[in-house]
Amino acid sequence: MNPATELMLYNYRSRMEPVKGAQVDFYERLSMRGVLWACLHDLHGNAFQDFFQDMMTLCVPGFVDVRTHGNLGDRASDGLDLHDARLYACYAPETVDPVATIRKFRSDLAGAVKKRSGQFTTFVFVHNDVRGLHPELSVELAKARSAYPSISFEVMGFRHFRDMLGQQNSQDVEAVLKTQLPMQHTIAVGLQEMEELLADLATKRISDAAQVPIETVSAHKLLYSDLTRDTQAELRNGMRYSAMISDYYQRRIDITERDEVAARFHTEYLDAVGNGLDPEDVLLRMREFLAGNRASTAPRYRAQTAVLAYFFESCDIFENAPIGWVPETKETVL
Incomplete structure (x- = not known):
């Protein structure tokens, strides 16, 4: 391989080969982040809902994936956590529009209150935007909390998916993501x-x-x-x-x-x-x-x-640590 035209190859290899089916290890989690990030860009509408329900069924005992059924629809829910009384509503458009997102949030919340009264205490809005929550939706969440004081509100996105899947075994994660995680950690x-x-x-x-x-x-x-x-x-x-x-x-x-x-x-x-x-x-x-x-x-x-x-x-992004600043913990400096 010519070093002038190709960046060097380097390996992250654990001293022991990961056991198939074992919990995702550190380097597999690093690989998974990229796979998940790319995956979410291609998941919209029903495809995203299918991914979410597969992931929740794997990660959350007591989760019920609610499918649309004839004239009944899904009765204003894409999933219920029976143990913690959480109701999940998914929204995954191809192009993020804050106005449309807020409209969808209001519609899902109103439908859940009307059709699922007494079945949940926490309303979770699930989205596919890897950038995170739009500021205007955070304002809308605050308004909803005031309008419905008996309901707690949460948002679920990329980082939550990453953390939940990172606690599962590698075979199950591959099944949810529909792709193989790199086992040799070759970069x-x-x-x-x-x-x-x-x-x-x-x-x-x-x-x-x-x-x-x-x-x-x-x-x-x-x-x-x-x-x-x-x-x-x-x-x-x-x-x-x-x-x-x-x-x-x-x-x-x-x-x-x-x-x-x-x-x-x-x-x-x-x-x-x-x-x-x-x-x-x-x-x-x-x-x-x-x-x-x-x-x-x-x-x-x-x-x-x-x-x-x-x-x-080069300090073009993220702030430099102030002069004299030291970590509060005894962690090794990276």
Whole structure:
């Protein structure tokens, strides 16, 4: 393999081969995140509802998957948790429209109150938007809580699916996702894929963007970011490619390209933070800015992670840890 045209291959291999059917291990969870993320982009309408019901049947004892039946419909429910008195309502459009989402939420809630009175105490709105909850829907949830004080409200999305599936065994997860999880944990990212991503970024430049001051990344930045352990591990591994991305930009004819792309990333990051997204959803928003809504292969997902890690490491996205800041726990610095 020519190192000038192909990024290096590297392996994550556990000392023991994972046992088929055993609970998903750490590296399989990392692989699963990318598979699930790509999967949700292709799941809309009934296909998403089928996925949700399969997952809940696997993960939640007492879950009843409610199917549409003739003139009865589904009686305003896509699923019931008999143990915890939760009612689930799914919404998975191909294109996210906050106005349509709020209208669907109101309709589902009104139908549940009318047709399922006494059967639930918590209303869970389930969606397929990997970016997280739209700010306008969070306002609508607050209004619903005031209008129905006897009902609790929850939202369920990508991160909830990820965490629930991460507690199951690998065979069952593969059955729900309808694809095999990588068992050898081999990660291969081609330079061509990376260059395609970087070329796409070049088309998103804004010439009047404010330049981001260059600062040295803190050794504690990953911990300070408040991202999950799995996400921190992904970014740390992606940083292995940072030198190659730097070399890519150094070879560009337009020497301002990197700085303008970095400024655009920083602008998107500030907008995501300004919308009140939590760190995990901020990073998902940045991934969508980088790659759009296209379904992602595993190598392309990892290439995206490498690009995100590069801009994370250069302090264009996420805040640096303040001088003197140290983790409150005794965890090892990543």
